[in-house]
Amino acid sequence: MDLELRHLKTVRAIAEAGSLTRAATALGLAQPALSAQLKRIERALGGPLFERSRDGVRATALGDLVLERARVVLPAVCELQEEAVRFAREGASGYRLGGTHGPLLGGLVDRLARTEEEAQVTTYTSWSEREVAGGVVAGRLDFALVGVCGESSPPEAGRLAWTEVARDPVYVMLATGHPLASRAHVELAELASEDWTDVPGDGCFGDCFAAACVRAGFTPARVYETDTASCVHLVQVGRAVGLCRATFPATPGIVTRPLSGAPLLWRHLLGWHPEGRAAGRAPAVLAHARSAHEEALSRSAGRTGAAV
Incomplete structure (x- = not known):
């Protein structure tokens, strides 16, 4: 599976929510569907991104790396999209x-x-x-x-x-x-x-x-x-x-x-x-x-x- 922007958004949502249950609610997904998606993302990236406990989830070292990159990539792509739309409309x-x-x-x-x-x-x-x-x-x-x-x-x-x-x-x-x-x-x-x-x-x-x-x-x-x-x-x-x-x-x-x-x-x-x-x-x-x-x-x- 190739990593896509939506996967980074999912990882970010889980980290911000602090639990799969709350992240699933924020994303409008059923928790089993989100858990399955996370497993696919983790397989694509080579390891677990979160440690699970009764209190929720916490990013692993690999998860911290992915989140750090996501904080750069996602705003940059958003800015690129805005600039492209502006360029097209201002033509x-x-x-x-x-x-x-x-x-x-x-x-x-x-x-x-x-x-x-x-x-x-x-x-x-x-x-x-x-x-x-x-x-x-x-x-x-x-x-x-x-x-x-x-x-x-x-x-x-x-x-x-x-x-x-x-x-x-x-x-x-x-x-x-x-x-x-x-x-x-x-x-x-x-x-x-x-x-x-x-x-x-x-x-x-x-x-x-x-x-x-x-x-x-x-x-x-x-x-x-x-x-x-x-x-x-x-x-x-x-x-x-x-x-x-x-x-x-x-x-x-x-x-x-x-x-x-x-x-x-x-x-x-x-x-x-x-x-x-x-x-x-x-x-x-x-x-x-x-x-x-x-x-x-x-x-x-x-x-x-x-x-x-």
């Missing part, structure tokens, strides 16, 4: 952009479509910054346009190149009839009795917001986490106040105001794979993203004072 011309919600992605698409009319521009959106970054790592996307709270590290920081597009203070959305709507700035502590609404995400923004509220002397009574349209509706009808980026567009029935002292910051980031074939286009895409941010900021509700 086509055009731009594959991933992003979270917000006006910057639309602005970036518009600029690329205007300046490179022949290029195909496709987009993928998700609430998950990690999912978007993972798409770039796997070669399904060329660029990720996401945001992080304050100085937090972006997802896949060790595998992708990230550059800051811009940074903005986080604003509060208020209904036009709210008592604080006419103010130029709003103290976070003045909103202690309010219900809140915000969009979901898998970064640390929720924790940063909770910490800012604690520093302001209160804990939010209720936070409605929902999609952008529902957040806007809840603010418009006075059910809640919301958090938004400074680039939030002017919207009927809503005003946006900066929080005094800027207790929360948002960094817009552009990421790409440094070894990807789209890496050479990163400076141009970054310039377009920064222009999109400037335009979105100039048209935002906070800048225009709309609906006050």
Whole structure:
């Protein structure tokens, strides 16, 4: 029998589980089937890989050697597969952009479509910054346009190149009839009795917001986490106040105001794979993203004072 990658994965699973029973469960196999497979692997490698006891299994000297090699081989093969997929998918011309919600992605698409009319521009959106970054790592996307709270590290920081597009203070959305709507700035502590609404995400923004509220002397009574349209509706009808980026567009029935002292910051980031074939286009895409941010900021509700 020739040794295959799946055999190394089986040996690794047994070592990590510490017993054949637990490894069989993790691999979705019956224990007798796993035991038989292990025996075949051991015959192929020339000796036992594990010592069995009532407490489970422990790697032999040969088993330690195989596991040491597996720790090198398996990640290398995984990386090779990712690079091959990325190379194949990046062969086509055009731009594959991933992003979270917000006006910057639309602005970036518009600029690329205007300046490179022949290029195909496709987009993928998700609430998950990690999912978007993972798409770039796997070669399904060329660029990720996401945001992080304050100085937090972006997802896949060790595998992708990230550059800051811009940074903005986080604003509060208020209904036009709210008592604080006419103010130029709003103290976070003045909103202690309010219900809140915000969009979901898998970064640390929720924790940063909770910490800012604690520093302001209160804990939010209720936070409605929902999609952008529902957040806007809840603010418009006075059910809640919301958090938004400074680039939030002017919207009927809503005003946006900066929080005094800027207790929360948002960094817009552009990421790409440094070894990807789209890496050479990163400076141009970054310039377009920064222009999109400037335009979105100039048209935002906070800048225009709309609906006050």
